[in-house]
Amino acid sequence: MSTKQFAASMRLRLLLLVLLPVAEGAFARTLINGADIHAGTGAAPVQGGQLVIEGARILAVHPRHEAVAAEPGDQVVDASGAVITPGLLESVTVAGLVGVSRVDEDFRLEDYPLGPGFAVARSFNPWSPHVARLRATGVTTAVLTPVSTDDLFRGQSGLVNLSGAADSVEDMANAVHVTVGEAGADRAGGSRAVTLLRLHEALLDAGEYRTRRNAYRDGRSRSFRHGRLDLEALVRVVEGEVPLVAAAERAADILALLDMQEELQFRLVLMGASEAWKVASRIADAEVPIIVNSLHNTPADFDRVAARLDIATLLHEAGVQLVLSQLNTELGGRTLTQLAGNAVAYGLPWRQALRAITLTPAEIWGLDDELGSLAPGKRADLVLWRGDPLEVTSQVVGVMIAGNWQDLKTRQTALLERYADGGAESYR
Amino acid sequence: MPTTSFERRRSPAVRLALPLLLAWFGAQAAFAETAQNGVLNKNPFPSTYQPPPHAPVLIEGATILTGEGEQLDNASLLFRQGRIVAVGEVRGVPDGVRRIDAAGRYVTPGIIDVHSHLGNYPSPSYQAHSDGNEATSPNTAEVWTEHSVWPQDPQFPLALAGGVTSLQILPGSANLFGGRSVTLKNVPSRTVQGMKFPGAPYGLKMACGENPKRVYGGGKGQSPATRMGNVAGYRRAWIEAATYQEKWREYYEQLDDPELEEEPAAPARDLELETLAGVLNGEILVHNHCYRADEMAVMVDVAREFGYHITAFHHAVEAYKVADLLAREGICAAMWSDFWGFKLESHDGLIENAALVEAAGACAIIHSDSEHDIQRLNQEAAKTMAAGQRLGLDLPPALVIRWITLNPAQALGIDGQTGSLVAGKMADLVIWSGNPFSVYSRADQVFIDGVERFNRQAGPPRPTDYELGLREKMHVN
Numbered sequence: 001m002s003t004k005q006f007a008a009s010m011r012l013r014l015l016l017l018v019l020l021p022v023a024e025g026a027f028a029r030t031l032i033n034g035a036d037i038h039a040g041t042g043a044a045p046v047q048g049g050q051l052v053i054e055g056a057r058i059l060a061v062h063p064r065h066e067a068v069a070a071e072p073g074d075q076v077v078d079a080s081g082a083v084i085t086p087g088l089l090e091s092v093t094v095a096g097l098v099g100v101s102r103v104d105e106d107f108r109l110e111d112y113p114l115g116p117g118f119a120v121a122r123s124f125n126p127w128s129p130h131v132a133r134l135r136a137t138g139v140t141t142a143v144l145t146p147v148s149t150d151d152l153f154r155g156q157s158g159l160v161n162l163s164g165a166a167d168s169v170e171d172m173a174n175a176v177h178v179t180v181g182e183a184g185a186d187r188a189g190g191s192r193a194v195t196l197l198r199l200h201e202a203l204l205d206a207g208e209y210r211t212r213r214n215a216y217r218d219g220r221s222r223s224f225r226h227g228r229l230d231l232e233a234l235v236r237v238v239e240g241e242v243p244l245v246a247a248a249e250r251a252a253d254i255l256a257l258l259d260m261q262e263e264l265q266f267r268l269v270l271m272g273a274s275e276a277w278k279v280a281s282r283i284a285d286a287e288v289p290i291i292v293n294s295l296h297n298t299p300a301d302f303d304r305v306a307a308r309l310d311i312a313t314l315l316h317e318a319g320v321q322l323v324l325s326q327l328n329t330e331l332g333g334r335t336l337t338q339l340a341g342n343a344v345a346y347g348l349p350w351r352q353a354l355r356a357i358t359l360t361p362a363e364i365w366g367l368d369d370e371l372g373s374l375a376p377g378k379r380a381d382l383v384l385w386r387g388d389p390l391e392v393t394s395q396v397v398g399v400m401i402a403g404n405w406q407d408l409k410t411r412q413t414a415l416l417e418r419y420a421d422g423g424a425e426s427y428r
Numbered sequence: 429m430p431t432t433s434f435e436r437r438r439s440p441a442v443r444l445a446l447p448l449l450l451a452w453f454g455a456q457a458a459f460a461e462t463a464q465n466g467v468l469n470k471n472p473f474p475s476t477y478q479p480p481p482h483a484p485v486l487i488e489g490a491t492i493l494t495g496e497g498e499q500l501d502n503a504s505l506l507f508r509q510g511r512i513v514a515v516g517e518v519r520g521v522p523d524g525v526r527r528i529d530a531a532g533r534y535v536t537p538g539i540i541d542v543h544s545h546l547g548n549y550p551s552p553s554y555q556a557h558s559d560g561n562e563a564t565s566p567n568t569a570e571v572w573t574e575h576s577v578w579p580q581d582p583q584f585p586l587a588l589a590g591g592v593t594s595l596q597i598l599p600g601s602a603n604l605f606g607g608r609s610v611t612l613k614n615v616p617s618r619t620v621q622g623m624k625f626p627g628a629p630y631g632l633k634m635a636c637g638e639n640p641k642r643v644y645g646g647g648k649g650q651s652p653a654t655r656m657g658n659v660a661g662y663r664r665a666w667i668e669a670a671t672y673q674e675k676w677r678e679y680y681e682q683l684d685d686p687e688l689e690e691e692p693a694a695p696a697r698d699l700e701l702e703t704l705a706g707v708l709n710g711e712i713l714v715h716n717h718c719y720r721a722d723e724m725a726v727m728v729d730v731a732r733e734f735g736y737h738i739t740a741f742h743h744a745v746e747a748y749k750v751a752d753l754l755a756r757e758g759i760c761a762a763m764w765s766d767f768w769g770f771k772l773e774s775h776d777g778l779i780e781n782a783a784l785v786e787a788a789g790a791c792a793i794i795h796s797d798s799e800h801d802i803q804r805l806n807q808e809a810a811k812t813m814a815a816g817q818r819l820g821l822d823l824p825p826a827l828v829i830r831w832i833t834l835n836p837a838q839a840l841g842i843d844g845q846t847g848s849l850v851a852g853k854m855a856d857l858v859i860w861s862g863n864p865f866s867v868y869s870r871a872d873q874v875f876i877d878g879v880e881r882f883n884r885q886a887g888p889p890r891p892t893d894y895e896l897g898l899r900e901k902m903h904v905n
Contacts (some may be wrong), residue, residue: 298800300552332769
């Protein structure tokens with residue numbers, strides 16, 4: 001079959017999917033037949049297998065010869081020639097938090113005394129066109145990131161699914177974020193030493209506050225640098241309920257954070273981490289996960305002197321828990337799969353690259369009971385692809401969230417319809 | 429009270445005249461250095477780039493995308509003394525030739541990025557190094573960005589490892605007129621002159637839309653504060669430039685006059701108007717940052733009003749909306765593939781942008797404006813190629829490679845020298861590990877004027893001075 005014919009057939013299938021009712025429970029089961037299924041665990045794909053979904057959950061993954069027959073009421077999707085992966089998890093995004101960059105940004109606080117307490121997910125707009133845009137690239141779950149405050153701490157991230165439904169915020173505050181190093185020094189009198197001192201102090205303060213809440217409420221405790229909203233957020237880190245996500249680039253700063261983590265025993269996740277490869281074995285021993293964008297390979301400042309394109313490979317080989325993210329704190333472009341594909345081009349095994357944008361982020365965000373791989377019992381979040389999902393020429397042909405096929409139309413679809421013939425016609 | 433005999437004997441008028449005469453002679457002497465026979469030297473910072481000699485090279489068994497629309501399978505390419513000798517079938521292989529077996533691999537012309545700030549916004553990125561925007565006035569046509577380019581920027585070898593052989597460094601887009609751009613060969617050099625593409629014309633950076641009005645109206649309370657302020661700013665400048673151009677035209681006419689009795693006085697030299705007049709004379713190419721379709725249409729009329737041609741719109745996020753206009757006017761659009769939404773004027777981006785521009789018969793270019801994307805222009809083009817193919821457009825690799833080779837060469841006025849694999853052109857080319865439009869393919873070998881500047885097997889690209897003792901080993905094979 002030629003490329004054009006295949007494209008046409010897949011478009012037809014997609015059309016059928018779009019026409020089908022999207023209400024949950026409309027079908028007893030959905031059977032997706034004939035695709036190569038990448039479960040996301042790092043295991044070999046099931047070639048031409050069958051995925052069975054019941055309600056919002058995955059019921060089974062069958063090899064081709066064990067495919068079950070359809071029963072009345074089932075939706076049957078012929079996905080021969082397609083590839084299925086779990087829905088992708090983007091660990092850093094501002095989609096839904098911003099109308100347009102620099103004009104309407106809800107992820108940035110200026111001249112306002114709030115730090116760790118700043119839970120950005122409260123401003124999430126599920127109807128934002130940028131949510132639909134991200135979903136159309138195969139991302140089904142995303143972590144909304146606080147970008148900056150006047151405090152050392154950037155705030156708390158939140159977890160959303162990208163269905164665009166009114167109730168798509170799944171966790172209003174799933175981690176506390178802090179910036180150390182050169183980027184954090186701006187908020188710490190200019191020295192990274194202060195970023196580390198203040199971080200240490202804040203965690204100790206939270207530990208103290210935690211045992212003296214009543215006294216604090218009654219005005220009988222000493223004053224703290226942070227207010228109540230911030231202290232409550234920090235207590236969750238101290239108690240191990242949520243991780244501290246520390247944006248740090250320089251190897252020396254990473255070591256300082258590892259030392260602090262060893263001392264205070266909180267859950268730590270490192271983000272950015274351009275020089276992490278230099279201290280990879282220490283990070284692996286500490287079992288601290290890392291979120292990187294391996295395409296950020298320029299020595300953009302003195303914290304990133306050792307930035308390199310194959311960082312993902314080096315971290316993986318050292319046994320570090322590796323998550324790939326675009327780290328987009330601005331609306332922009334490119335895709336998570338292009339990032340993962342480039343990591344493969346520079347030595348990361350393909351299945352590890354897929355895991356780094358599916359199951360591994362699900363694990364670090366504490367979601368792997370529900371999400372991240374195509375396993376019986378997990379939520380039916382998945383993507384149907386034409387072509388290798390990590391290849392830049394591939395196409396998303398279907399996205400399912402909680403058993404429901406998603407609308408892949410975006411504003412861009414409407415613009416394309418108007419202008420595909422050159423535009424002049426629609427203005428006559 | 430005069431005391432010396434000199435002061436006693438001169439009247440006030442004469443006392444004044446002597447210093448004035450000395451100053452006048454001095455100015456004339458200075459002028460003479462920049463002029464020959466009264467004619468201005470238009471190339472005071474000439475390229476000193478001399479490619480070193482190299483052994484002839486014969487590449488065999490490759491899939492060659494020539495940049496002229498052809499794909500040649502299992503083909504050969506011979507180059508010597510910096511020039512391509514034969515493409516496809518090679519007869520008469522010279523002695524001492526270095527043979528490269530490229531079976532299973534692709535060869536393309538060297539990638540040309542028409543929009544880059546390497547060198548003027550280098551790594552590391554600090555104020556001390558930020559030399560891309562002379563944001564002190566909306567019209568700084570007098571600055572030349574080559575004077576801001578730092579040849580030791582570590583971003584240059586990273587771009588080389590991505591297959592980039594030539595690139596245009598532009599001023600930023602803070603200003604209505606940002607200044608002159610420069611076209612460089614991506615070669616190691618101590619000086620910017622040692623990188624300058626020999627014989628390449630100059631460009632002028634212009635910018636419409638949000639940036640100038642934000643920097644001046646928003647930031648400094650000056651004009652322009654609105655898009656209408658932007659356009660008044662361009663028109664005012666072109667009016668002055670036309671007057672300046674006329675004065676110099678008259679002066680040169682007088683110089684050429686055989687009945688000339690007396691040396692005419694040259695008009696006063698103004699660097700800003702000199703660059704603008706260069707555009708009006710057709711010597712300097714206009715590269716106009718412009719996102720929205722309606723603004724592009726306005727700029728086309730401004731150009732027509734003053735009799736100049738816009739060589740390329742840059743970013744041109746809405747180029748697809750006026751692709752017919754661009755085709756008619758012969759204006760290139762230098763675009764991204766899937767980068768939009770970061771500003772209101774980039775709200776209506778489409779990944780199919782370049783494909784639709786191509787389909788309308790206009791000149792489509794994929795550019796980077798990024799130290800990251802410049803390393804992967806082949807992938808950026810691939811994304812739009814695939815999107816366009818899904819629309820049913822005929823976009824084979826042989827055509828799409830033009831978007832990052834011959835079309836940018838055309839927009840830079842260097843397509844006679846480079847940009848495609850044709851006998852006689854410079855041997856600027858890349859051997860790829862596979863189809864360049866795949867995320868898995870990498871530039872294996874990069875040649876500039878026939879000299880191998882990067883060989884992935886042999887080692888990382890040559891680090892710049894900045895990287896010595898700091899990060900030589902960060903370049904990845």
